[in-house]
Amino acid sequence: MSFRVSWHNLLERLDELPEGATFRTPLSNDRFQITGVQEHRVIIRFTDSGESRPLLKDQFETLYRRVSDSHDGFDLDRLPPDADPYPTVLSLHPRFEVNDDRGVIIETEEPTTSLLLDEDPSSVPDPALDERAVPDLDVYADALLLVDALERHEVEALEDVETGTLIDLYTLLSDVQRDADDLRKEIADTLLDRLHHDRPVSGSYGSVQRTARTNRSLKDDDEVLDTLQSAGIDRDRVVSVDRGKVDDALEVTDVAESDVYETEETEYVRKAEVDEDRKETRLQGLKDQLAASDSDGVDQLRDEVEELELRIEELTEFKSGQSYHTPSRSDR
Numbered sequence: 621m622s623f624r625v626s627w628h629n630l631l632e633r634l635d636e637l638p639e640g641a642t643f644r645t646p647l648s649n650d651r652f653q654i655t656g657v658q659e660h661r662v663i664i665r666f667t668d669s670g671e672s673r674p675l676l677k678d679q680f681e682t683l684y685r686r687v688s689d690s691h692d693g694f695d696l697d698r699l700p701p702d703a704d705p706y707p708t709v710l711s712l713h714p715r716f717e718v719n720d721d722r723g724v725i726i727e728t729e730e731p732t733t734s735l736l737l738d739e740d741p742s743s744v745p746d747p748a749l750d751e752r753a754v755p756d757l758d759v760y761a762d763a764l765l766l767v768d769a770l771e772r773h774e775v776e777a778l779e780d781v782e783t784g785t786l787i788d789l790y791t792l793l794s795d796v797q798r799d800a801d802d803l804r805k806e807i808a809d810t811l812l813d814r815l816h817h818d819r820p821v822s823g824s825y826g827s828v829q830r831t832a833r834t835n836r837s838l839k840d841d842d843e844v845l846d847t848l849q850s851a852g853i854d855r856d857r858v859v860s861v862d863r864g865k866v867d868d869a870l871e872v873t874d875v876a877e878s879d880v881y882e883t884e885e886t887e888y889v890r891k892a893e894v895d896e897d898r899k900e901t902r903l904q905g906l907k908d909q910l911a912a913s914d915s916d917g918v919d920q921l922r923d924e925v926e927e928l929e930l931r932i933e934e935l936t937e938f939k940s941g942q943s944y945h946t947p948s949r950s951d952r
Contacts, residue, residue: 623681630680630713631657637712642667642737645704646696646718646725649821651737652705664705675706683710683725693724697817708735723816754907759799761903766792768906794891 634657644651655672656663662675683706687694696707696718707725711718717732718725754760769792773785781789815821815830838844845855866880877883 623684626684626713626715627677627680630710631659633712633714634662634709643705643708644735644737646707646720646723646735647699647704647817647819647821649823650704652708654709662709664709673702673705675709679703679706680710683707687716687725687727690726693719693722693726695816696723696725697819701819711735720814757799757803759796759803762792762795762799762899764906765899765903766796768902790889791891791894795894 634654637654640653642651642653651667652664653667654662655665660677662680663672664675665672683694683703687710699706707716707718710716711725711732711734714732715727715729716725717728718735766789769785769788773781773789775781775789778786811828812830815828818830820827820829845858848858849855869875870877870880
């Protein structure tokens with residue numbers, strides 16, 4: 621089938637779209653609507669920014685040729701920076717489909733799907749109006765307890781807070797941080813399988829991108845020393861004391877630790893024990909309050925729970941370039 625025929629088939633599909641149909645781009649997940657269909661171009665408008673942009677027929681033909689000439693699909697990460705919407709619109713043609721898992725757009729004779737999100741946004745119920753399900757996640761339970769504790773106590777001036785309250789807050793913050801890190805790692809592993817390029821991909825609260833780093837580990841000691849020695853580097857310049865071997869030597873000799881180590885004691889607080897029964901009792905009480913739709917103040921409580929995601933982001937947000945520790949000798 622020639623591009624001319626495919627182009628007119630695509631235009632017919634676009635003319636049949638319901639008003640307000642919303643699509644997403646495959647790389648950046650930007651939402652857009654098709655606002656105009658003309659013989660030589662398609663006009664789109666991004667819903668978040670309100671920006672309008674023409675998608676030109678000549679560019680569609682270029683993409684069409686590249687997809688048709690490829691055997692396993694055209695890699696989306698080869699698209700120019702502003703060409704992200706083209707595969708989405710082209711996938712409305714019955715012979716083209718965007719494969720998110722592989723990061724390609726393919727030509728196929730099989731039934732296809734498109735990147736259509738909403739056929740008519742006005743007819744789609746607002747999820748925020750539906751009853752919110754309680755996720756069976758440790759981070760949710762601990763975060764709910766933490767938000768409850770923060771709202772019941774004045775923590776702006778920590779020196780005025782009772783010791784027991786500070787202990788509870790420290791324990792809950794520790795649990796939330798651990799749970800959030802575990803869930804964050806699982807989410808990162810899942811995203812890694814879906815990001816097929818190094819461009820930022822945006823969500824509602826931020827963006828992520830695929831990146832890589834190189835980890836180095838030395839080869840066998842003898843191989844490294846021989847290589848450097850053959851290059852004119854004296855062995856003594858690269859050989860240093862190994863802490864593990866020093867510790868092994870201390871175990872089999874009478875040498876005192878203070879003879880080979882400079883030691884300095886620092887004090888810190890660590891979580892010693894968690895009263896899981898007490899946490900579960902309080903958590904169940906909060907859930908019961910949410911379920912009691914006829915109780916006073918339940919609307920306010922529901923609003924507070926809906927703000928949970930925003931609050932927990934602030935509580936567990938990673939601040940680059942900052943660390944918290946007891947000053948060591950090198951800091952003084």
